Amino acid sequence: MTYILRRFAATLLASVAFALPASATTFSTDYTDLWFNPAESGWGVNLIQQGNTIFATLFVYGPDQTARWYVASSMTGSTATSFSGPLYRTTGPYFGATWTSGGPAVQVGTMAFNFNSPTTGTLTYSVDGVPVTKSVQRQTFIGNNLSGLYMGGLTAQGTSCAAPNPNGPILVFNELTVTQTSGNQVSMPVVFFTGNGQAATCTFSGVYTQNGKLGTINGTWSCTTGNAGAFTITQIIMSLHGWSGRFSGNDQFCQYNGNFGGVRDVR
Secondary structure: OHHHHHHHHHHHOEOOEOOOOOOOOOOOOOOOEEEEOOOOEOEEEEEEEEOOEEEEEEEEEOOOOOEEEEEEEEEEEOOOOEEEEEEEEOOOOOOOOOOOOOOOOEEEEEEEEEEOOOOEEEEEEEEOOEEEEEEEEEOOOOOOOOOEEEEEEEEEEEEOOOOOOOOEEEEEEEEEEEEEOOOOEEEEEEEEEOOOOOEEEEEEEEEEEEEOOEEEEEEEEEEOOOOEEEEEEEEEEEEOOEEEEEEEEEOOOOEEEEEEEEEEOOO
């Protein structure tokens, strides 16, 4: 597998630039997470997103300061950053007893989320005529570690390139190794082959931070081909199978925007 990928890269790569396949897209940033207001610890809202629909569970308190539970089971996205739908109150049997049918869900109002970034937004809802507006953000309780061996790297579009370098897609892709220390310092060398078949390495180094389920890396990169500059990888999503994020950066030739990540190697 590695040999085939290397031959593919050597055939198409011109320095660090060559044509890329079209990338797939989803409806929006994945807003699935636990959201809260850090100044008001004790209440929150869980969002689970599938396609253009979010299922929200809101846990708050009533006038008597006892727990209240509401659900918005079909918040639909009118845009990639705005979701809204009816809000319901549900009832059911005592949890310590055998489950029987619950009572019908009763609509008590509406709920809307307007996200102003991948990690922050405004929650607006109403319950029995009482309106509420809150600023919320993703809640972080533990960070991921990206360390491992992957097949991957950078795919991006180069723009604002200085002559004689043309604008266009680049690919720095093959063997990606990620090392992340306890202080969240990250080193990510990508070993690949240039258009003339010579081995080359681009190393991306920076600091990893966690925001809810999303991660960010800010740092610098340099290549044995001579390319060097700064970069940011945002909206990093990690699983057992690999990770990916949105790349933005530059070198002495171009500005770059695209994707960075890899599929975990089985070796």
